[in-house]
Amino acid sequence: MSLPAAFLAATARLIPEERRFDDPLSTLAFGTDASFYRLIPQLVIRVESEREVIELLKLAGAHRVPVTFRAAGTSLSGQAISDSVLIVLGDNWNGREIRAGGAQIRLQPGVIGASANAVLAPLQRKIGPDPASIAAAKIGGIVANNSSGMCCGTAQNSYHTLAGLRLVLADGTLVDTEDSASVTAFRASHAGLLAQLAELGRQTRANTELAAKIRHKYRLKNTTGLSLNALVDFDEPLDILSHLMVGSEGTLSFISAVTYHTVPEHPHKASALLVFPDVESCCRAVPVLRQQPVSAVELLDRRSLRSVQDKPGMPEWVKSLSNGACALLIESRAASASVLAEQIERIMASIAEFPLEKRVDFSSDPAVYNQLWKMRKDTFPAVGAVRATGTTVIIEDVTFPVEALAEGVNRLLELLDRHGYFEAIIFGHALEGNLHFVFTQGFDDPAQVARYDAFMGEVAQLVAVEFGGALKAEHGTGRNMAPFVELEWGSEAYRLMWAIKRLLDPQGILNPDVILSEDRELHLKNLKPLPAADAIVDKCIECGFCEPVCPSRGLTLTPRQRIVIWRDIQARKRAGIDTRELEAAYQHHGLDTCAATGLCAQRCPVGINTGELVRKLRGQQAQHSGTADWLAGHFATALKGARLGLLAADSARRLLGAPRLARWAAGLHQQFGTPLWTPAMPQPVQPLKWIAPAPSDKPRVVYLPACVSRAMGPAFADAEQTSLLDKTRALLEKAGFEVIFPAELDNLCCGQPFTSKGYAQQGDAKRDELLAALLSASRNGQDPIYCDTSPCTLRLVQGNADQRLRLYDPVKFIREELLDRLEITPQEAPVAVHVTCSTQHLGEAEHLIEIARRCAKTVVIPEGIHCCGFAGDKGFTTPELNAHALRSLKDAVQICEEGISTSRTCEIGLSTHSGIDYHSLVYLLDRVSRPHH
Structure with a gap:
């Protein structure tokens, strides 16, 4: 059913055109989550303020238009x-406020979870x-899904x-539980x-059988x-309301901010891997470990160990484990090394009687x-990477009572085999x-x-009922799992959930069919195709882990979305x-707007570099x-x-x-696509004059x-007017090196400019050619x-x-050759x-930061x-990509007078x-160093 014209007209008045998307490419791109x-949404709206959310919900209510909120889209169950x-959340939902010396933190829903932890890290x-x-996941989704993880358990979810919530109800009402x-x-x-x-709440607590079931x-x-549990844990209605929002998956409200009680991040940690001969002994150890000072106990069945045993860096002994082996990966954390040592001793003593096939001690x-x-x-x-093209990888997560874990694992394995x-693990x-x-x-x-349906039906009976x-x-x-909620909870609890939904969302406009659905076959509908597109990207599981590092995210497409669209085009x-x-x-x-730098590959669980696909298509x-060919053969002329x-x-x-000139160049760029000139444009460098030194x-x-x-010197207004070539040469000589240049230097190039434009052969x-010249120059x-x-x-x-x-x-x-030869005064x-x-691909990111910290306080x-x-020359030809990627830079570097890079x-x-001059790292090092005497 199409959206009402009156709703669309009112939305157009409220949200600028550049933040409303209804074209086939954008709706398909945003129609994909993990x-x-x-x-496929009919309309995608990027919101930048609470006021916009309030007005949109009022409009949605008035016109009975269903809406769904989206944070990072890393959720796995179709919510x-x-x-x-x-x-979808725009840029302006990234606020965070540390309170009470780090005991609490207030976060807006667009903050990535790891970013919140990075802010808290100095406070442990x-x-x-x-x-x-x-x-990749954002706080809005983490709260709305009540996400947990390896160390979180239930106590820290x-x-x-939860210390407080700011939320917008379905009728557009805003309430902040921390604002009197x-x-x-x-x-x-x-x-x-x-x-x-x-x-x-009163009725639920008075119903002793139902209350006991909820607590269990x-x-x-x-x-x-x-x-x-909000109805049995609290009697104050505002507390009930705020805790109902946790795990509500956008079906009851929009979460505008959350305040967390934080938990300790202990600096000392150690892990061990214990391999048991069978599932039974492995699972019997779990209740024992539960009583010990452990922060994580991860179970790995033999199939999961087999799935990674041939990967680079894996120990050889994994291959020799018996077919029935089952492992526990155990972590313990403490505030001090001595306490950690005591904890490890206690943990190992508690399971000393258990038979082990292999043991990697705490380290x-x-x-x-x-x-x-x-x-x-x-x-x-590992499972995702070996699947057949066109299939999807499904990760389900169930809970068995810990005392029944061994039987649960074995019964699940039987079901998977039947x-x-x-290939399941x-x-x-x-x-x-x-x-x-x-x-x-x-x-x-x-x-x-049908196979999937039969399997899930049996899983539901096994886990929830049996x-x-x-x-x-x-x-x-x-x-x-919406069709199975009543099976798990029973009709009484299920009716209670519907009562809550209808109380808070009487028109049913918030994320319909999520959590609660009257469609018993919902889990079999709108199944996502993963058609073959290109061998480079066919293993993509569309998880979205790549998205936070993509410079075009929010401008055009992310790596996940590039793959989604290319798959659709091929199909x-x-x-x-x-x-x-x-x-x-x-x-x-x-x-055109892909930087093709491959940072996405570093975040991708299966190592996909979407930039490779883009370069291939180019x-x-x-x-x-x-x-x-001509430029490759006459490179010195091209450089001139x-x-x-x-x-x-x-x-x-x-x-x-x-x-x-800047205004004139901007006009020409807009009209004819000519390279953009800015005041940071380099001045030319004179060709190198160098004579080989005497031995x-x-x-x-x-x-x-x-x-x-060799071509680009400093910008005209830069405080540093020495070229990088001269500055580097001087620094190397200061450190006592004799500097040699390759012969025919101006003819040499690594080939990157050719490859990034799609000319891989010339590149x-x-x-x-350059590698051969370097071999000669370096005396083999x-x-x-x-x-x-x-x-x-x-x-x-x-x-x-x-x-x-x-x-x-x-x-x-x-770091390897110069630091020991120089005396540095930061x-x-x-x-x-x-x-x-x-620098990130080379594995030198942390080292760059360490060197900078030695050079500046x-x-x-x-x-x-x-x-x-900037991506080579895209900063000149597609400057909107560079501008978008660095849109938050100026505010972030206000206290600095200089930036460094490589x-x-x-x-x-x-x-x-940024409004400041950025230079190579060598400028900073040269300024603060002198030779060791």
Whole structure:
């Protein structure tokens, strides 16, 4: 049913056009969350204020239009999708306020969970919920789903650590439980609603059988249905109301802010892995460990261990475990090393009588600790990565009473085998009896859907009826378990949930069919296709973990959305449907505005680099191979042309003045797409004049200035007027090195400019030519090679098969070769640090920050800026990507007079959008250092 014209007209008056989306590309992109369901919204609205939410809910109520709220879209049960109006959070929901020295934190719903913890980390505190998606999931979703995780259990989830809520009800009423004026006004305007909530609470508590059932259900990890424990845990109606919102999945209100009681983040931690000979002995150890000072106990069945045993970095012994083996990964945390040691002793003594097949003792060594947790965290993606193309990977999470855990695991394994899910694995949070089982499922024919239906029906009977457990422990009910809520809870509790829903959302406009549905086959409808698109991205599980690091997120598409649209285009083509309109929109949204830096691959559970797909598609469009061949063969001429272009731009600046030139260039860019000039545009660098030195006993370093360093000098207004080439050379000589340059330097290039434009063949040829020149210059690898720009270094490192070459980016060379040769006096002036994408890929991010902290007493790392979006030359040709990626930079670096980075092109965009000059790290190091004497 289409949306009412009056609603659309009123919405258009309220929300600017650039934040309303109804085109096929945008609605499809937003119609996807991490679940295996898909609904295409008719209208997507990006909201930026509470007032907008209030007015939209009033309009929705007046016109009976269903609405669904969306935070990060990492939910797994279909609760963040809609075929009506989807309301997504914009940029302005990122507020946070630390209270009582860190004992509490007030958060808006757009704050990413990991960001909240980063703010609390210096105070050794954190929020209680710790979902696996915490680096992508937002607070709004974490509260609305009552998400938990490995260490959270039930005691530290949102329900039990809630200190206050600010929410907007379905009728548009705002209430803040921490604001006395708001509470007083709400008690006056909604006295009837509060009285009915109080009465529901009284009736529930008086019904001893129902109250006992509710208490039992929430002794377990349980997110099936609405949070009925609010009715037995509280008698004050406002407390009942606020706790009902936790886990309500957007079906009762919009959560505008939450205040958490924080929990300790103990600095000392150690982990052990104990492998038991069978499931029974493994599960019998869990109640014993429950009595010990453990923060996490993760169960891994033999299949899950087998799924990761061949991965790089896994210990060999995993392969030799018996078929019935079952492991527990145990973590203990403490405020001090001595207390941690005592705890470990207690833990091991408690299970000393249990037979073990293999034991990895408690360790705080990062190498051991990280390997154990990698084993656990790689299980889910391991199944996702080996599934057949076109199938989806499903992760379900159930809770068995801990005392029945062994039988529950074995019965679940039997069920999976009986229904043919032989690739399925089981792991989970054993302390809570919470098991995740992961399997792959096709939905492309009725027989597959019927198999899934039969399996889920038996799972529901086994878990909810036979064992009295929970069908959803932490992933939320969503659409997936909505048909089974009554089976688990019984008709009396189920009627109570409907009474709450109708009291708070009488028109049924908030996320209909989520949690509560009258459709008993809802879980089998609107199943999401995952059609083959390209081998590079076919393993994508559409989880959304990639999205926070994408510079085009909120401008055009995210990596997940790029894959969603490309999958759809390919499926339509195979079906003979005209895709020209969709492909035309994809050109800008999918290809032109992708930075293609591959940060998404670092966050992706299955390692997908969406930038690779984009580069491949650009390559298919590339029409100028001849030009690329000529440029590759005459690179020195091309470099001379670049210098002349910069000289012409600088001459125009002198003639017209910077403000007039900037206006003129902006107009030309808008009209003709010419490169954008800004005051941060570099001046040209004079070609290098260098004569090979006479032999000496100084250590040699081959210095490779990137082509941008050979062409681009400082901007005209920069306080630093020495080129990067000269500054680097001087610093290396200050540290006692003899600096060597490769022969025919101006002809050399790593090939990145060619590859990023889709000319991979020319790019690879230039890279190989450069590697050969570096081998010669370094005397067959005797001398280290210093490249002054991290993107070029990364390209060379990734393409270098010759083990003789020792390639260094600025960060690695400085920390390994220069710091010990220099005496550093840190400066008082604060500096901002931008960690480039390539620095992150090279594994040098933390080292860059450490070096900056040695050089300056105050270092600012702007939150939420993972990639600057300049992407080689996109800052000139697609400047909106750079501007969007750095939209929060200026506010973040206000106290700084300088920023540092390791990429000259990135520094142009950073300087443009920050209001301060950004330079290479070597400028800062040179300024604060002198040679050791």
